[in-house]
Amino acid sequence: MHVITRLSRLAGAIGAVLLAATGAMLTYEVIARYFFIKPTIWAAELSQLCLIWGCLLAMGWVLAQRHHITVNAVTGLFPRKIQRLCVAFALLFILGFSLIVMRWGWDIFHESWVRGRTTGSLLDLPAWVAELSVPVGFALLSLQAVAELVALRGTTTITLGSSHE
Amino acid sequence: AQEKMRISLQLPLTSHLGENLSLFEKEVEDRTGGAIDVEIYDSATLYKDKEVPAAVGSGAIEAGVASLTRYVGDAPVVDVFYMPFLFNTEDKVRAAVSEGNTVRETIEEAVAETGGQILYWQAYGGAILLSQGDPIRRPEDLEGKKVRVFGKTLGDFVTAAGGAPTLISGSEQYLAYQRGTVDVGMTGVSGVKSRKLWEVMDTITVTNHADIEFVVVVNTEWWNGLSEEIRTQISEAAAVAQEDVRDRMSQIEAEAYAAAEENGMTIVELSDEDLAAWAEVVQPVYDNYVAATGDAGQKILDSVAD
Amino acid sequence: MTVILILVALFGLLLLGVPVAFALGGLGLGMLMLGGFSPLMAPQAILSTLDGFILLAVPLFLLMSNVLLKGGVGRDLFAAVQAWVGHWPGGLAVATILSCALFAAISGSSVATAATIGTVAIPEMIGRGYDRRFVYGLLAAGGTLGILIPPSIPMIVYGFVTEQSVIALFLGGLAPGAVLIVLFVVFAMLFSRFSQAYTPTPAATWPERMAATRRALPSVALALLVIVGLYSGAFTPTEGAAVGFAAALAITAFWLRSLSWADFRAAIRESALTTVAILLIIAGAKVFGKAIALYRIPQDVSAFIAQNFEGPLAFIVAVSVVLILMGLVFEALSMILIMTPVLLPSAMGLGFDPVWFGIYMVIMVEIALITPPVGLNLYVIQSVAKTSLGQVARGVWPFLVLMLVTVVALYIVPDLALYIPFKW
Ligand code: NA
Ligand code: NA
Numbered sequence: 102m103h104v105i106t107r108l109s110r111l112a113g114a115i116g117a118v119l120l121a122a123t124g125a126m127l128t129y130e131v132i133a134r135y136f137f138i139k140p141t142i143w144a145a146e147l148s149q150l151c152l153i154w155g156c157l158l159a160m161g162w163v164l165a166q167r168h169h170i171t172v173n174a175v176t177g178l179f180p181r182k183i184q185r186l187c188v189a190f191a192l193l194f195i196l197g198f199s200l201i202v203m204r205w206g207w208d209i210f211h212e213s214w215v216r217g218r219t220t221g222s223l224l225d226l227p228a229w230v231a232e233l234s235v236p237v238g239f240a241l242l243s244l245q246a247v248a249e250l251v252a253l254r255g256t257t258t259i260t261l262g263s264s265h266e
Numbered sequence: 267a268q269e270k271m272r273i274s275l276q277l278p279l280t281s282h283l284g285e286n287l288s289l290f291e292k293e294v295e296d297r298t299g300g301a302i303d304v305e306i307y308d309s310a311t312l313y314k315d316k317e318v319p320a321a322v323g324s325g326a327i328e329a330g331v332a333s334l335t336r337y338v339g340d341a342p343v344v345d346v347f348y349m350p351f352l353f354n355t356e357d358k359v360r361a362a363v364s365e366g367n368t369v370r371e372t373i374e375e376a377v378a379e380t381g382g383q384i385l386y387w388q389a390y391g392g393a394i395l396l397s398q399g400d401p402i403r404r405p406e407d408l409e410g411k412k413v414r415v416f417g418k419t420l421g422d423f424v425t426a427a428g429g430a431p432t433l434i435s436g437s438e439q440y441l442a443y444q445r446g447t448v449d450v451g452m453t454g455v456s457g458v459k460s461r462k463l464w465e466v467m468d469t470i471t472v473t474n475h476a477d478i479e480f481v482v483v484v485n486t487e488w489w490n491g492l493s494e495e496i497r498t499q500i501s502e503a504a505a506v507a508q509e510d511v512r513d514r515m516s517q518i519e520a521e522a523y524a525a526a527e528e529n530g531m532t533i534v535e536l537s538d539e540d541l542a543a544w545a546e547v548v549q550p551v552y553d554n555y556v557a558a559t560g561d562a563g564q565k566i567l568d569s570v571a572d
Numbered sequence: 573m574t575v576i577l578i579l580v581a582l583f584g585l586l587l588l589g590v591p592v593a594f595a596l597g598g599l600g601l602g603m604l605m606l607g608g609f610s611p612l613m614a615p616q617a618i619l620s621t622l623d624g625f626i627l628l629a630v631p632l633f634l635l636m637s638n639v640l641l642k643g644g645v646g647r648d649l650f651a652a653v654q655a656w657v658g659h660w661p662g663g664l665a666v667a668t669i670l671s672c673a674l675f676a677a678i679s680g681s682s683v684a685t686a687a688t689i690g691t692v693a694i695p696e697m698i699g700r701g702y703d704r705r706f707v708y709g710l711l712a713a714g715g716t717l718g719i720l721i722p723p724s725i726p727m728i729v730y731g732f733v734t735e736q737s738v739i740a741l742f743l744g745g746l747a748p749g750a751v752l753i754v755l756f757v758v759f760a761m762l763f764s765r766f767s768q769a770y771t772p773t774p775a776a777t778w779p780e781r782m783a784a785t786r787r788a789l790p791s792v793a794l795a796l797l798v799i800v801g802l803y804s805g806a807f808t809p810t811e812g813a814a815v816g817f818a819a820a821l822a823i824t825a826f827w828l829r830s831l832s833w834a835d836f837r838a839a840i841r842e843s844a845l846t847t848v849a850i851l852l853i854i855a856g857a858k859v860f861g862k863a864i865a866l867y868r869i870p871q872d873v874s875a876f877i878a879q880n881f882e883g884p885l886a887f888i889v890a891v892s893v894v895l896i897l898m899g900l901v902f903e904a905l906s907m908i909l910i911m912t913p914v915l916l917p918s919a920m921g922l923g924f925d926p927v928w929f930g931i932y933m934v935i936m937v938e939i940a941l942i943t944p945p946v947g948l949n950l951y952v953i954q955s956v957a958k959t960s961l962g963q964v965a966r967g968v969w970p971f972l973v974l975m976l977v978t979v980v981a982l983y984i985v986p987d988l989a990l991y992i993p994f995k996w
Contacts, residue, residue, distance in 0.1 A: 113844070116844060116848070117840050117841055117843070118840070120631040120635075120840075120844050120847055121635060121840045121843070123628055123632065124632055124813075124814045124818060125814075126814075127632070127810060127811050127814030127815075128811075128814045128815055128817070128818040130814075131807050131815050134412070134432070135806060135807070138410055138430050139430060140412070140430050140432055145433065148628055149622075149623060149625060152627065152628050152851075153619070153622040153623065155631075155844070155847075156847065156848050156851050157618075159845075160852065163845055163848045163849060163852075168845045168846075168848075169592075169593060169849055169852070170592045170850075170853055170903065170906070171589055171591045171592065172586045172589070172592065172901065172902070172906075173589065173946075174587070174901050174945050174946045175588075176588065176589040187588050187589045188589060190588060190590070191588065191589050191590040194594060194595075195590070195591070195594045195598075198597055198598040198601060198614075201601060201611050201614065202597075202601075202611075202614050202615050202618065204611075205610070205611045205614065205615050206615035206619075208324070208612065209320070209324070209612065209616065212323075212324070216379070216380070218340050219339040220339050221335070221338035221339035221342075221417070221418060222417075222433075223418050223421050223431070225339075225418060231619065232619060235615045235618060235619060260589055261589060261590075262591045262849075307866075311861070311862070311865035311870070312862050312866070313616075314620060316620075317620050320616060321613075321616060324610065324612050324616075325612075326609060326612040326613050327609070435625075435735075436735075437735045437736060438737055438738075438739070438808070441737050441740060441805070441993075442805065444805070445739070446804070446805045447805040447806075447807075447808065
């Protein structure tokens with residue numbers, strides 16, 4: 102398997118664990134608040150952080166797994182060759198979008214880092230802790246998009262995603 | 267050429283901040299003879315309140331309206347308005363936000379470091395406490411109670427009084443009170459009217475323990491790119507709008523209280539003894555503030571004390 | 573003119589197979605840049621979307637239902653309901669609908685509901701001689717209860733984008749959900765009675781009933797715990813979802829002992845895949861939403877509607893037609909995310925309650941889930957039953973009519989959606 106895909110898979114696994122970890126934190130929060138009338142100041146914010154990082158880390162893996170929601174009604178009617186062309190177009194589109202978001206997402210992170218901005222919330226974490234996830238996540242997604250483009254010739258895949266809720 | 271000034275607003279145009287922004291739009295367009303075209307994006311269609319500091323600071327949009335406390339991450343000094351009972355009368359607030367006052371100048375300097383600067387201040391009124399049954403006269407009335415808050419400093423205040431602060435967004439407020447997710451509510455009194463909170467809470471305690479200010483901020487780079495003449499004209503328009511909203515605020519609050527009373531709410535004022543009881547417990551909030559803000563914060567507090 | 577250009581571009585991208593999240597996000601970003609806005613808006617929008625506390629409920633509700641699913645709860649529910657009502661006229665059909673309703677109270681997804689109950693109910697019903705098309709239609713439609721009965725992922729998304737209370741939306745779905753269940757049950761019993769094409773199931777013995785109920789009871793109790801907890805204010809939707817996930821683990825891993833370590837890992841993996849796909853669409857829609865706000869499209873649409881449709885009835889009829897047409901090819905979340913910002917301002921201007929409108933949108937989206945050519949529940953049933961799309965689609969239309977009847981009832985009696993959350 103391609104080294105990039107392996108990297109995406111690792112990031113995806115970390116992301117999945119982060120998402121599941123939110124369950125533990127928030128359950129603890131309910132118990133703390135409901136039974137001990139002592140809400141935590143960290144559970145809500147840390148689980149939010151896990152959601153942000155979890156989702157953005159896992160984007161490339163989700164692409165590799167062909168799990169992004171996609172409308173296949175029309176492309177499904179095309180001949181194979183055209184379908185592959187459509188997939189190439191979609192991958193290029195994703196790549197362009199990711200690169201722009203990565204570039205400007207980096208600016209957001211960098212500015213907070215330099216200014217030492219904090220969130221101003223109950224936990225008052227540095228703002229960059231969450232913001233760094235955007236350049237990292239979209240870098241992973243860009244890499245995976247390139248890997249998919251390279252692998253496109255040899256595969257029989259004809260869509261980038263599945264349809265589900 | 268016509269220059270666009272796009273302003274992001276969290277609330278709808280029909281809110282008093284929205285109406286005030288419309289007044290500002292008219293004043294600007296009249297004074298500049300249409301050289302500046304103001305466009306208001308209301309109801310958070312472009313940015314939510316909490317995104318405004320970053321959006322304006324980065325130049326993603328020319329201007330925006332934000333609750334002042336949204337700057338607390340960049341400029342912790344702004345939460346001086348949330349120091350318990352520090353600005354609990356209209357006169358004190360008016361003095362603090364008047365041109366040249368230390369409070370205002372220190373805050374504007376700190377905010378200016380974010381890449382955006384304050385063009386003018388919009389009054390929103392004082393924060394009050396809501397309850398079902400007994401009023402919240404003394405700190406002990408908060409003890410062991412879950413209290414809605416909307417920020418860290420207000421959370422410190424509740425903690426200092428022995429309550430449990432719980433962050434509840436504006437939209438979940440009504441149901442949080444109705445269902446008892448929290449026991450005590452906290453909001454500006456105009457929110458009681460707009461969200462019909464009298465359906466779920468029956469008592470207002472007029473604590474005015476914090477003062478809620480909104481600011482209209484403009485991107486500094488964009489501002490400096492305007493001609494001297496235009497800048498003066500916009501500043502004049504801002505001064506008119508700022509005066510107008512502050513004059514109207516007491517009227518708006520009076521109407522909100524009247525509406526609350528009409529809908530069966532009991533309105534309770536604090537006595538001097540009550541205030542003294544609060545003063546005894548809120549010192550940690552001030553200490554936290556000075557710890558977070560250092561000399562600048564101390565300077566502000568000293569200037570208010572004088 | 574601009575509106576048409578944007579629509580053509582959006583539909584072009586989507587139909588060429590660009591994933592919905594990136595089609596919305598990329599087109600929105602392009603429009604913003606053309607409008608002289610900074611590209612910073614895109615990462616800002618993505619961050620602020622994922623920063624929404626309510627959206628944490630999405631992975632958690634998915635985890636809860638996936639854990640229960642892997643623990644075989646779907647089978648247990650069906651067995652228990654069947655033990656009680658299986659011997660009624662059309663008893664298996666009734667059991668199927670009630671199982672869908674019960675599973676809907678655990679799961680926030682229609683597809684999961686249709687797939688779970690379909691897997692156990694379809695072979696059973698076909699084996700008993702029920703009309704195939706009727707069976708397929710019943711399961712495809714029954715599955716849509718998944719998003720009307722709380723928890724519901726589309727409701728979380730609607731609440732998030734419109735800043736409405738998700739608890740109110742959840743509670744608002746209960747009564748319309750009950751109406752739909754009753755209509756489905758009555759229809760199923762009448763159909764079975766008149767077609768006579770089934771072998772009645774013998775009544776289960778009391779020990780059988782007790783045994784089946786004992787296995788299903790914890791999951792039913794969990795569903796009740798979540799909804800009562802939300803109703804009573806004990807927890808927010810996000811916390812309710814977390815508690816539900818924890819309790820689902822306890823039930824399947826320790827009580828029923830039906831969840832293996834591998835099952836658990838699979839549940840986490842699948843929940844993550846779906847979560848990312850869903851939240852990215854919301855983020856993409858947020859970028860797109862900013863772009864259409866910049867081009868003042870909601871205002872233009874409102875003006876167009878105000879000029880052309882007199883009053884709320886004409887409005888809702890027109891909107892319903894548009895949503896049904898759109899629902900032929902679009903899936904649930906994209907519809908809600910694209911259409912809500914455009915329609916809600918007009919709807920509120922005409923006096924519709926935003927929570928009511930959310931429930932209405934969810935039912936319209938349910939219809940989209942079972943209309944060909946693109947209807948996710950049709951696909952699911954097609955693959956579970958190993959039949960053709962056409963067979964499933966032909967079985968679905970009576971249920972479509974019943975759903976439209978529910979929409980009409982909701983319009984005539986708005987309190988169907990508003991009484992429980994606000995007046996009870
Ligand atoms: Na559900
Ligand atoms: Na459809």
